[in-house]
Amino acid sequence: MAVFIPLLLIWLVIVYLPFAMRGWPSFLGLCAVYLGIVTGVGWGVATFTAAEVPAFLVRLGNFWLDFVVWALPVPILARAVVLSARSLGLGGKGLVLLNVVGILALPGTWFGKAAFDRWERRPAPAECTARPILLTLADSKGSVPWSNALRLYLGSDIRADGRYLFSPEHRRSICRDTSNGAERLTTSALSVELWNLPRGPCGSPESQRWEELLCTRRDAGALRLLPHDIVFFDPEGIRLGDFAIPKAATDESFALAEGERLVLAAGPEGGTVKAVCQTEPAPNGSVRCQMRRDVGAGVSVYWDLYADPDVLEDRLLKAEGVANSICASIFNLPGCTAAASAP
Known part of the structure; x- marks a missing residue:
């Protein structure tokens, strides 16, 4: 004083x-x-x-x-x-x-x-946020919770069309666009940021399995072993370069560049994760892998991660398991249930 x-x-x-x-x-x-x-x-x-x-x-x-x-x-x-x-x-x-x-x-x-x-910073109407967000992506209908880890994109302009659910302003915008949750929101992409720890309490009865994953691993640092985010998108509705997404699915027909190889990770239930990875590790010993595939109804999924070569296949299977869990919680598409290791 x-x-x-x-x-x-x-x-x-x-x-x-x-x-x-x-x-x-x-x-x-x-x-x-x-x-x-x-x-x-x-x-x-x-x-x-x-x-x-x-x-x-x-x-x-x-x-x-x-x-x-x-x-x-x-x-x-x-x-x-x-x-x-x-x-x-x-x-x-x-x-x-x-x-x-x-x-x-x-x-x-x-x-x-x-x-x-x-x-x-005023919150969105409780009448709106009490309901899940109904959305349409490409030719598929689905719904997502009001999770801070979610980012929705309504068009091809990643800045102007982005709606981030951690932002009260963007939450209110979504409520306006959907008549307080009564109508569907037309999207071109959505991403789930796995490294974004939940800000609210864990253990809610309405929580999805992937949301609980963020909660249970928030203190262990294990989230860093997963992709930073997982993107579901309409290939015709976004500029792929804005998300660093390859122009084609990462399968046997992918045009590999110099320093790349196709890695096939077979799951215990018969599913196979196909990712394009670097052939040589970075100075920290890890290699970057990218995975893109169709899940149906015009929807594709993409993620990338960094992993040590010794545990590469296990990391790919775990990442795909999380992606499938998220996909199945949003859409009813056959590609959401592809076999992979549980997260």
């Missing part, structure tokens, strides 16, 4: 000093001083390391950058408005009132921004 109060007083003096300037010459002179300080601090940060500058200057620079720079524009603009109004003939109570408004502009801006942020 003994340090906080003096710093607060210094901050108030610096930030509100423009209102002590009686006219344009002194006000513009102060602005030039502020600009010189901003330029000097920026130049110092770009030119020197903290070890090369006296400690007190480092502390002053940090104080300026962390607490002053972002607050200065509002009182400077407010004072400029007051001086402009006075130059145009405003005086008396009107000028006093305008000064008060200018002084209150900074806290008003903060409170306004805080209120706007709360408004932007």
Whole structure:
């Protein structure tokens, strides 16, 4: 407290000093001083390391950058408005009132921004999120839960058409597009980010098997052994390069490039995972593998992972097992039940 109060007083003096300037010459002179300080601090940060500058200057620079720079524009603009109004003939109570408004502009801006942020983060209607999201992908109909790990894409523009379920804004957008969950959402792709740990409590009766997988492995670090994400997509509805998806299924007809090989991992129940992998390990000893195949009704699935060559087939089977579990929870397609090792 003994340090906080003096710093607060210094901050108030610096930030509100423009209102002590009686006219344009002194006000513009102060602005030039502020600009010189901003330029000097920026130049110092770009030119020197903290070890090369006296400690007190480092502390002053940090104080300026962390607490002053972002607050200065509002009182400077407010004072400029007051001086402009006075130059145009405003005086008396009107000028006093305008000064008060200018002084209150900074806290008003903060409170306004805080209120706007709360408004932007407001949740989607409970009526909507109580239902699963009904969707159509290519020629297949399915449904997905409101999981933070899910990302839905409504068109070919990955940025403009992406809807991320961890975002309250995107959740509200989905509710608007589906009339609060009553209508189907037309999608071009959806991805499940397996490395994205659930933010809510685990063990919900409505949780899918793959959601519980994220919960049970959240402390073990085993999620890193799985693909970062698994993408279900309409090949005609997206730009494959946006997702780094190969142009064809990774099977015997795939056109292998130099440094690639086709790996076949046979599951215990007769299914085979077909992936294109690097022939030579990276410096960390792992190889990258990509898997793309059709699951039916115009829907394809893609994932990639990095694995040590010694455990490559086991990792491929486990990844495919997770992909099948997710697929079967969303769609009723024959390709979702392809045999593979359980995750």
